[in-house]
Amino acid sequence: MAAVKRTIYRALYGSRYDRVPWGQRIYVRPGERLAREVQWRLRLRRAELLTLAEYRERTDLGEIEEFVVCHLCGDSRQQPLFRPTGPKGRWSYQVVRCPGCGFLYRNPNIRPERLGDLYANGYSAFLTGKYAADRRRRYRLTMDSFHPVFAQGGGRRLLDFGCGAGLFLELAEQRGFDAAGVDLSPDSVAEANRRLARARAYHGTPEDVPEIAVGGFDVITLWSVLAHLPRPLDDFRRFRSLLAPGGVLMILTVNAASLQLKAHGSAWNGFTKNHLMFYSAETMPTLLRRTGFAGVAFTPFYGDTVEAGTTKLSEPLQRRLRRKVEASDGGNMLRALAFADDEAIDRWGGGLKVRRLPKYEG
Structure with missing residues (x-):
């Protein structure tokens, strides 16, 4: 199927977009957006709209799973859209869509007390190797x-939630942050502490670590973690x-409004195992308004190699790509900065x- 698609695209567009990374071509090919x-x-329009009871009747439930309703608006109706498969x-x-607010989520979802089962063994091996170089580049670009x-930590306190093998904590301590991290994978935490000089990684949740539970952090980071949280509120x-x-x-985090999702459906690369x-x-x-944040800002994602300059595009293609990303979905990754209060926005x-x-009244 992939070969057939490549043949069709080559017939339609020739070779003029071959230098554009595959994930970004969808923005620059005429008419594709x-x-x-x-x-x-x-x-x-074609997707079914089911009550939760109807959905439960036709859906299998795994040992560590539970049925849930929309965490953002509470709507219990289900619109099944995708079936990602490894x-x-x-x-x-x-994956279902909430017809009330448009939120996409896995249902059945993982029970919070069993979330650690997804990261118990060998997860740190995934977080190192070639993946590590790609991640460090993405950290710097973001x-x-x-x-x-x-730019400079200046001794400010930073918490990396879901710190994995400590790749970002390394960068944070190099930039002068007073950094700490937590993660549910014990082997990842052990790997992190082997590589860190001043920062420290802890196994568990923030409540498990007195030094973290006391709060007072200037920055908290969630690098590809949000999609893993079963109780986001x-x-x-x-x-x-x-x-x-x-x-x-x-x-x-991955962007659920991405043109890539709309194009590839269940095969979208944002639908991963965990x-x-x-x-x-x-x-x-x-999500941010309901949990007390005062504001949010998003920055567009044009693709790692394009932003890093390792993929050389002509000026017209560069401009077209940036214009289309900014005018549509913001890219396949969602980059956000949430502000705790007005002081944070001003600063x-x-x-x-x-x-x-606006302040949430609920």
Whole structure:
């Protein structure tokens, strides 16, 4: 099928877009953005709309799973859209859409007390090797997009939630942050502490570690962690309580409004084995508002190699790519900076398009 698609695209567009990375070609090929949006609307129109009871009757429930309703708006109706499946069928799950607010999430979802089962063995091996070099590059590019928050730590306290093998904590301590991290994978935490000089990684949750539970953090980072959280409202209330006045929360996650999702459906690369929830620039502000944050800013993602300059594109293609990404979904990754309060907006919001969030009354 992939070979057939390549042949069709080559026949339609020739070779002029071959230098554009595959994930970004969808933005620069004429007419494709419109075609994918139409494809998405047709998918939504054709999808069933079920009550939770109807959905439960026809859906299998795994040992560590539970049925859930929309965490953002509480709507219990289910609109099944996707069935991501791993290599050779090793894993599979159902992704539904909330018809009330448009939120995408896995249902059945993982029970919070069993979340550690997903990371118990060998997870640190995934977080190292070639993956490590790619991750470090993405860290730097994202930090640059939110300059000057990450330019110099200056002794400010930083918490990396879901720190994995400590790759970002290394960068944070090099930039002068007083950094700490937590993670549910014991082997990842052990690997992190082997590589760190001053920063420290802990196994468990923030409540398990007195040094972290006391709060007062200037920065909290969630690098590809948000999609893994089965109780996001609880977690984000906790993050808000851990932030000092003027503090910020940085989020990098897959973008559920991505044209790639609309094009590839269940085969989208954001549907991975351990991902549970999928956010966009339309749904994330609801999560932040409900958990006490004062504002949020998003920066577009043009692709790692394009931003790093290792993929050389002509000026016209560069401009076209950036214009289309900014005018549509913001890219396949969602980069957000959440502000704890007005002080944080005043201090760190300069140069960013900050969306102020009204106080949640609920």
